[in-house]
Amino acid sequence: MSVVTQADPTTPAGSARALSERRPLGDRSFQILALACGLLVLVILVLIAVSTSQQASSWFTTEGWKIFTNNWNPAANQFGALAFIYGTAITAVIAIIMAVPVSVGIALLLTEVVPYRWSRPIVYVIDLLAVVPSVVWGLWGIIVFAPWIQHIYSSIASGVNGIPVLDNLFGSPTSGASFFTAGIILAFMITPIVTSLSREVIATVPQIDREGAYALGATRWEMIRGAVWPHSQGGVVGAVLLGLGRAMGETIAVALVIGSSAVITSHLFAPGYNMAAVIANQFGEATGVFRAALMGIGVLLFVFTIIINVIAHAVVDRSARRMRGA
Amino acid sequence: MAVATETQQIDLREPKGWRRTSNRIMTVLMVTAFVLVIIPLGFVLVTTVVKGASVISWSFLTSNIPPNVAPADVGGIGPAIVGTVEITFFATLMAVPLGILGAIYLNEYGGRNWLAALIGFFSDVMTGVPSIIMGLFIFSIWVLHFGFSGFAGALALGCLMLPIVIRSTDEMLKLVPNSLREGSYALGATKARVTMTVVLPAAIGGIVSGAMLAVARAVGETAPLLFTILTVTTVNKNVFSGANTSLPSQIFSNANSPFVGAQARGWGAALTLIVMAFVLMVVARFITARFSRFSR
Numbered sequence: 001m002s003v004v005t006q007a008d009p010t011t012p013a014g015s016a017r018a019l020s021e022r023r024p025l026g027d028r029s030f031q032i033l034a035l036a037c038g039l040l041v042l043v044i045l046v047l048i049a050v051s052t053s054q055q056a057s058s059w060f061t062t063e064g065w066k067i068f069t070n071n072w073n074p075a076a077n078q079f080g081a082l083a084f085i086y087g088t089a090i091t092a093v094i095a096i097i098m099a100v101p102v103s104v105g106i107a108l109l110l111t112e113v114v115p116y117r118w119s120r121p122i123v124y125v126i127d128l129l130a131v132v133p134s135v136v137w138g139l140w141g142i143i144v145f146a147p148w149i150q151h152i153y154s155s156i157a158s159g160v161n162g163i164p165v166l167d168n169l170f171g172s173p174t175s176g177a178s179f180f181t182a183g184i185i186l187a188f189m190i191t192p193i194v195t196s197l198s199r200e201v202i203a204t205v206p207q208i209d210r211e212g213a214y215a216l217g218a219t220r221w222e223m224i225r226g227a228v229w230p231h232s233q234g235g236v237v238g239a240v241l242l243g244l245g246r247a248m249g250e251t252i253a254v255a256l257v258i259g260s261s262a263v264i265t266s267h268l269f270a271p272g273y274n275m276a277a278v279i280a281n282q283f284g285e286a287t288g289v290f291r292a293a294l295m296g297i298g299v300l301l302f303v304f305t306i307i308i309n310v311i312a313h314a315v316v317d318r319s320a321r322r323m324r325g326a
Numbered sequence: 327m328a329v330a331t332e333t334q335q336i337d338l339r340e341p342k343g344w345r346r347t348s349n350r351i352m353t354v355l356m357v358t359a360f361v362l363v364i365i366p367l368g369f370v371l372v373t374t375v376v377k378g379a380s381v382i383s384w385s386f387l388t389s390n391i392p393p394n395v396a397p398a399d400v401g402g403i404g405p406a407i408v409g410t411v412e413i414t415f416f417a418t419l420m421a422v423p424l425g426i427l428g429a430i431y432l433n434e435y436g437g438r439n440w441l442a443a444l445i446g447f448f449s450d451v452m453t454g455v456p457s458i459i460m461g462l463f464i465f466s467i468w469v470l471h472f473g474f475s476g477f478a479g480a481l482a483l484g485c486l487m488l489p490i491v492i493r494s495t496d497e498m499l500k501l502v503p504n505s506l507r508e509g510s511y512a513l514g515a516t517k518a519r520v521t522m523t524v525v526l527p528a529a530i531g532g533i534v535s536g537a538m539l540a541v542a543r544a545v546g547e548t549a550p551l552l553f554t555i556l557t558v559t560t561v562n563k564n565v566f567s568g569a570n571t572s573l574p575s576q577i578f579s580n581a582n583s584p585f586v587g588a589q590a591r592g593w594g595a596a597l598t599l600i601v602m603a604f605v606l607m608v609v610a611r612f613i614t615a616r617f618s619r620f621s622r
Binding site: 030031033042045047055102105106109131132133134136137140143219220224246249250279295305306312 | 340346355356363370425430445448450451458462547549580581592600603604
């Protein structure tokens with residue numbers, strides 16, 4: 001103890017230690033304030049998990065594992081959520097299947113094909129797609145798009161009538177509001193984010209790799225397959241996962257166009273439901289266990305999207321690190 | 327002479343056959359992908375503008391919200407515009423300063439330590455949390471205790487904006503050259519002073535435009551507001567108590583309505599909302615182009 005106090009006066013002025021001890025109060029409190037704001041992100045995420053789980057606890061305790069059964073009947077106090085989990089998976093997968101090729105295609109168009117002065121307007125158009133609010137997609141989806149696409153569903157259904165597998169997938173459409181309509185609208189909505197993330201990843205491919213491929217006589221497509229794709233594969237996978245997370249959580253547009261029917265069916269053109277949409281549509285009039293069940297579906301959705309996002313960002317970070325190393 | 331004639335002529339023309347064909351097919355497919363995106367976007371925008379413009383007038387923008395059965399030319403969306411402005415204003419007031427400070431921690435203080443890496447990672451993850459979860463969260467911790475209010479909606483939107491602001495500000499702070507910081511330290515300034523008077527002003531263009539893009543995203547969000555503000559039909563000037571309404575909430579309830587008049591008012595509200603978000607985006611772009619001193 002005494003050794004330390006004796007040593008102090010001998011500390012040379014201007015050393016790092018002396019400087020840090022002379023830091024004024026304002027400087028230190030600013031650092032603490034900044035740290036607190038940074039920690040706020042973690043605090044909010046923990047609070048979300050804790051507070052929503054607490055509100056949902058009566059659903060988890062009364063239903064137990066029955067929450068994963070397919071019987072949603074609030075009037076009879078049955079709250080199995082499997083139909084909504086199924087709907088979320090189906091609509092998100094439909095959206096991904098349609099959005100990913102389009103998004104990667106646009107990203108390649110922007111980075112590899114068009115000259116810079118053309119790429120800027122294209123980026124503006126894609127950004128404009130992101131500016132259209134979810135609820136406007138929903139309004140357009142239910143009033144304009146669903147009645148129109150219903151005719152297409154009908155003709156596809158009559159075309160596949162009697163063909164074994166296709167009939168199960170595309171048969172018996174009832175209205176324009178369906179899993180498939182929701183999937184299409186979701187595809188429009190996640191295209192901007194998948195495009196911009198893929199574009200960022202593809203832009204990090206070293207120019208010298210491209211030039212090398214061209215020097216070997218590759219055509220542009222051969223260059224993309226041989227030089228761009230191996231380099232950006234990981235990052236694009238991350239972008240796709242982020243798009244999947246968005247598609248699972250998108251609420252309002254889906255709530256309007258999915259048809260609101262808690263069923264598990266292989267018919268993609270049939271009305272269905274998903275997790276986000278059932279919360280949005282039914283939470284207002286729910287009380288007791290019903291409300292706890294909807295809150296619990298929210299908890300499940302939160303957990304699913306957190307897992308997907310953690311994996312996605314881990315993949316993106318890893319491929320970004322590898323790219324910097326290369 | 328003889329040597330020159332013997333030199334092989336390198337064939338620089340496009341290769342023939344399948345290699346050329348596949349290259350052209352893929353190029354065409356890429357252009358097709360872009361066209362596939364333009365078509366629905368064009369349809370949505372044209373429908374909204376055509377249907378919206380036919381109902382928008384000064385009285386539509388200022389009148390109270392009528393019952394859904396009312397014909398298209400009765401009433402308007404005044405309370406929804408007031409509510410959207412109030413709620414977005416308070417959300418911005420909370421999320422932007424906190425987000426900028428959080429980014430300052432990440433970039434100026436945290437550096438490469440594990441805590442900053444963790445916060446940065448989870449800010450990214452938090453941008454992917456569905457907006458309806460934010461609504462349920464604020465419902466649980468705020469609405470159940472203090473009731474519905476515009477402020478509850480602002481809290482939910484603020485949670486949504488916070489990680490976006492942190493991420494965009496962080497990107498901008500990274501672009502500020504270290505020589506600026508070192509120069510100010512050499513003059514004896516404290517870290518707080520360097521950050522506030524040198525680093526932030528240098529990055530302010532990008533920070534403001536990032537914040538505006540976050541606002542543009544939040545202004546169109548419906549899901550966080552569903553269980554936090556409800557809807558009302560008259561203007562509620564008090565953000566801190568009583569149910570409120572917003573443009574997206576109003577569009578959602580009108581879209582669910584079978585009445586033609588309600589749907590027409592929905593289109594009018596949709597056009598108003600898109601114009602608001604679009605103006606925010608264009609101003610953000612303008613600020614980026616005009617005021618950013620450092621770019622990638």
